[in-house]
Amino acid sequence: MEREDSEPESAAFRVNELNLSSTCVFPPHRGFDSRLVRTSLPLHTVSCQKPAATAPGDQAGAQPGAASRGAHQKLRTEPQFPHLHNGLGRADLSGPEDSMSSSRVRTSKTYREPLRMEEEKVHPKPLKEESYDMSGARLALTLCVTKAREGSGADLEAVEFMFRQLGFKNTMKKDPTAQQFLDELETFQQVIDNWKGPVSCAFVVLMAHGEEGLLQGEDGRMVRLEDLFEALNNKNCQALRAKPKVYIIQACRGEHRDPGERVGGGDEVLMAKDGPETVPTYTDALQVYATVEGYVAYRHDTKGSYFIQTLADVFTKKKGPVLELLSEVTRRMAEAELPQEGKPRKVNPQIQSTLRKRLYLQ
Incomplete structure (x- = not known):
């Protein structure tokens, strides 16, 4: 009551x-x-x-x-x-x-059946498109462990070419230890905050052996991905507040291997070659993993990793919002057959986004 x-x-x-x-x-x-x-x-x-509302004792003479x-x-x-x-x-x-x-x-014990709403013609309106301002500087950091990772040189070349095409100033570091992963992210954050002029976007590419939530440094020690992500969030990096921060992670996330599933009947298998005054701490971030949680990520000994090569090709040769480009990356990877250890394998990236607007790179 x-x-x-x-x-x-x-x-x-x-x-x-x-x-x-x-x-x-x-x-x-x-x-x-x-x-x-x-x-x-x-x-x-x-x-x-x-x-x-009658007075006591006045039942007979009640008012009309x-x-x-x-x-x-x-x-x-x-x-x-x-x-x-x-x-x-x-x-x-x-x-x-x-x-x-x-x-x-x-x-009441007797009541009608609940209302069945009449069907009406709905005319949906397109979403209002709002995109990030990309007129400022574009900065990137690439950290790659090459030790015991054959083919990583091809990935570094593909990433460097992609950033040149997209107008990013890329800083590249090879074979960082676990502590150096943290130190390089902290240095990158300071560079961004001290940049002369506005910064529109930051990319971070991380390539190493890994497990779920962890990357392995050149020294064999592990570093938590969450600790790396913290460096550029809206709380710790003022110059990137409410601006896009994109993380590309080429690393295993477990030991599982995906053989793929049949689609359809029989033996047929589908295979082929202005912002708000305040923002939450973890918005405007995009994390793209080479594989899903618990599974391995694949890398060719000479051609590099299929994820990095596909992503660089799509980002360089296609136009559109980044999330749509990543859908194209996912489509290509899902259609491909990756022979590993004499068996066909399937793999797809995983995308985690808190972007509030569309992000265009070209």
């Missing part, structure tokens, strides 16, 4: 068309206070009964209309949406004073 702050002058009835809940507000009257009774039943007509004041009064309202006007049920709020005090609302 909720109590109103002020006493209304007359009874009022409101219908919330969204959830079809009803609210009946009773006027001040001797015998009970002004109360707000809610019911989640789909109501349209509500009957409210109040005690008769007193009986009608003691009878059920029907309160109606016209809903704003005409298609919600019919088929609503009915509730009976009659009863002695103690039933109101205990907040009990009795529902």
Whole structure:
């Protein structure tokens, strides 16, 4: 039972068309206070009964209309949406004073079936397109462990070419230790915050052996990916606040291998060759993993990793919002068959995004 702050002058009835809940507000009257009774039943007509307002001992000489004041009064309202006007049920709020005090609302035993909303033609409007301002500097950091990772040289060449094409100033470091991964990210954050002029976007490419949530440095020690992501978030990097931060991670995330699943019947297998004043700490970030959680990432001994090579090719030769480009990367990788250890394998990237706008690179 909720109590109103002020006493209304007359009874009022409101219908919330969204959830079809009803609210009946009773006027001040001797015998009970002004109360707000809610019911989640789909109501349209509500009957409210109040005690008769006659003085004690004056039953015979009651004022005209007193009986009608003691009878059920029907309160109606016209809903704003005409298609919600019919088929609503009915509730009976009659009863002695103690039933109101205990907040009990009795529902009539007979009521109609819930309303079936009539089908209406909906004309959806396209989303308003809002994109990040990319007129400022574009900075990138590439950290790659080449030790015991044959083919990583081809990946470095592909990434460097991609950044040149997209207008990024890329800093490349080879064979960082676990601690140097952290140190390089911290240095990169300071470079961005001290950059002369506005910075529009930052890319971070991380290539190494790994496990779920971890990267292995050249020294064999592990570093947490979350610690690397912290360096450029909206709290720690002021120059990138509310601006896109993209992480490309080429590393295993487990030991599972995906052989692929058959599609269709028989033996057929589908295979082929202005911002807000404040923002949350972790928005405007995009993390793209070479594989899904728990699975290995593949790399060719001479041609490099299929993920990096495909991503660089799409980002260099195609135009569009980054998330759409990544969908194309996913499509190509999902269609490909990767022979590993004499068996066909499947792999797809995983994308985690908190971008608030579209991100265009060219």
